[in-house]
Amino acid sequence: MDTYSPTDRTQVRRLPKRGVYDKAQIHAILDEGFICHAGFVVDGQPYVIPTGYARSGDQIYIHGSAASRMLRALADGIELCVTVTLVDGFVLARSAFHHSMNYRSVVVLGHARLVTDPEEKLAALRCFTNHILPGRWDEVRQPAEQELKSTTVLALPLDEVSAKVRTGGPIDDEDDYALPVWAGVVPIERQLGEPVPDVRLLPGVAAFDKRRFTRFRRK
Amino acid sequence: MDTYSPTDRTQVRRLPKRGVYDKAQIHAILDEGFICHAGFVVDGQPYVIPTGYARSGDQIYIHGSAASRMLRALADGIELCVTVTLVDGFVLARSAFHHSMNYRSVVVLGHARLVTDPEEKLAALRCFTNHILPGRWDEVRQPAEQELKSTTVLALPLDEVSAKVRTGGPIDDEDDYALPVWAGVVPIERQLGEPVPDVRLLPGVAAFDKRRFTRFRRK
Numbered sequence: 001m002d003t004y005s006p007t008d009r010t011q012v013r014r015l016p017k018r019g020v021y022d023k024a025q026i027h028a029i030l031d032e033g034f035i036c037h038a039g040f041v042v043d044g045q046p047y048v049i050p051t052g053y054a055r056s057g058d059q060i061y062i063h064g065s066a067a068s069r070m071l072r073a074l075a076d077g078i079e080l081c082v083t084v085t086l087v088d089g090f091v092l093a094r095s096a097f098h099h100s101m102n103y104r105s106v107v108v109l110g111h112a113r114l115v116t117d118p119e120e121k122l123a124a125l126r127c128f129t130n131h132i133l134p135g136r137w138d139e140v141r142q143p144a145e146q147e148l149k150s151t152t153v154l155a156l157p158l159d160e161v162s163a164k165v166r167t168g169g170p171i172d173d174e175d176d177y178a179l180p181v182w183a184g185v186v187p188i189e190r191q192l193g194e195p196v197p198d199v200r201l202l203p204g205v206a207a208f209d210k211r212r213f214t215r216f217r218r219k
Numbered sequence: 220m221d222t223y224s225p226t227d228r229t230q231v232r233r234l235p236k237r238g239v240y241d242k243a244q245i246h247a248i249l250d251e252g253f254i255c256h257a258g259f260v261v262d263g264q265p266y267v268i269p270t271g272y273a274r275s276g277d278q279i280y281i282h283g284s285a286a287s288r289m290l291r292a293l294a295d296g297i298e299l300c301v302t303v304t305l306v307d308g309f310v311l312a313r314s315a316f317h318h319s320m321n322y323r324s325v326v327v328l329g330h331a332r333l334v335t336d337p338e339e340k341l342a343a344l345r346c347f348t349n350h351i352l353p354g355r356w357d358e359v360r361q362p363a364e365q366e367l368k369s370t371t372v373l374a375l376p377l378d379e380v381s382a383k384v385r386t387g388g389p390i391d392d393e394d395d396y397a398l399p400v401w402a403g404v405v406p407i408e409r410q411l412g413e414p415v416p417d418v419r420l421l422p423g424v425a426a427f428d429k430r431r432f433t434r435f436r437r438k
Contacts, residue, residue: 014283014284014287014288034306034320035304035306035320035322037256037258037267037269037302037304038267039258039300040265041260041263041265045228045300045328046258046260046298046299046300047326047328048256048257048301048326050302050304050322050324052320069232069233079264080265081264081265081266081267082267083267083268083269085254085256085269087253087254087269089412090351090352092355092427093359095359095360095361095362095366096344096345096348096361096362097360097362097366097370099347099351099355099359101253101254101271103254105269107267107268109264109266128318129315129318136311136315136318140313140314141313141315141395141398142314142315143314143315143316144316151316169415169418172417172419177419178421179359179360179421180421180423180424181358181359182416182420182425182426182427183416183419183420184414184417184427185414185415185417186411186412186414186415186429186432187411187412187415188411188412189409189410189411189412190407190410191407191408191410192408193308193406193407193408194406195401195403195404195406196404196406197401197402197403198391198404200391200396200402201402201403202396202397202399204399205399205400206401208311208403213309213405
């Protein structure tokens with residue numbers, strides 16, 4: 001089994017049996033998610049900002065406006081934490097104390113690298129677009145010179161990384177199983193609504209097939 | 220209109236028209252979400268950890284095991300950032316550059332306060348349980364002395380706080396509207412699956428009505 005090596009900082013200590021270091025499982029969580037929360041420090045204050053991302057092999061890319069405070073700070077190589085969380089269900093126990101959620105989350109620690117090579121930058125942008133919707137890059141107008149200039153792309157190696165996963169039903173105290181209260185899991189599902197065409201869509205353009213968002217297909 | 224005052228740290232600078240400081244709107248986002256990402260710094264390294272939370276008036280509570288590294292660090296009063304993000308849709312534009320997402324996010328900065336008063340602590344735990352599922356607290360066994368002791372509750376005032384909201388369709392470059400490509404919004408919906416009863420559920424306990432999760436009711 002191909003795994004990441006836990007460090008003192010990524011070893012899951014609370015409830016260690018929920019810790020996951022298996023590469024395939026970590027990649028699968030990163031590929032299913034589409035928003036990460038990026039954490040960085042400015043003047044001692046942590047900031048946590050939601051942003052898009054995409055995985056390419058053993059690194060993840062994040063991007064944004066070259067004018068963004070976050071991207072500028074990170075491009076200077078400061079410490080970064082990127083967390084991706086998928087919440088899968090509410091776990092209703094027989095006691096308030098044992099209520100929980102089922103989830104899969106990945107935490108990546110490291111220093112961001114500013115992507116300057118034009119080919120890598122373009123490949124990263126292709127990665128973002130196709131991470132949202134497979135095949136989208138080839139359908140749309142690709143970035144112009146000025147757009148490339150005004151976009152900052154950062155790479156973060158998947159090196160110091162761990163996942164934490166909870167699955168299954170509630171774990172109650174033995175005495176509480178005698179309580180006549182409903183207990184179990186209520187799954188949370190991410191689904192797509194009906195596509196809303198832009199008001200200026202050209203006549204004759206085929207309707208959008210939302211099944212193209214493969215991550216939302218029912219398993 | 221009752222608003223929070225933006226500070227130099229919470230003023231939305233990138234795309235300022237997306238900035239929201241209205242209390243009612245910020246509270247509504249916090250009340251619809253159920254997971255926050257808490258950011259804190261240990262030895263210069265930011266950590267971003269997903270965790271439950273609940274709002275009570277002009278503060279939010281987070282909680283966890285008294286043994287948790289995060290909770291111990293935060294109980295010492297270090298700087299904290301709590302971010303709640305709801306992703307509402309994929310925005311497909313005619314150029315790769317203008318792809319976006321519709322979202323509502325709230326960022327709260329501040330110092331956590333350790334909740335030590337037993338009455339406030341119990342009220343906060345009630346708040347957590349009922350934030351997940353309205354009315355749940357009164358159905359289940361409430362915390363025993365030992366459970367209260369092993370739970371740390373932190374309060375964060377809603378003081379330095381802002382929201383960022385994107386809604387609506389893609390904004391394309393004028394020339395790109397001539398491209399024969401589908402553009403628009405594909406909504407992302409959070410829905411509940413069929414409740415899975417615990418294997419040790421007592422016979423005769425009524426089936427769970429998932430409509431009790433009011434935040435998942437269709438608008």
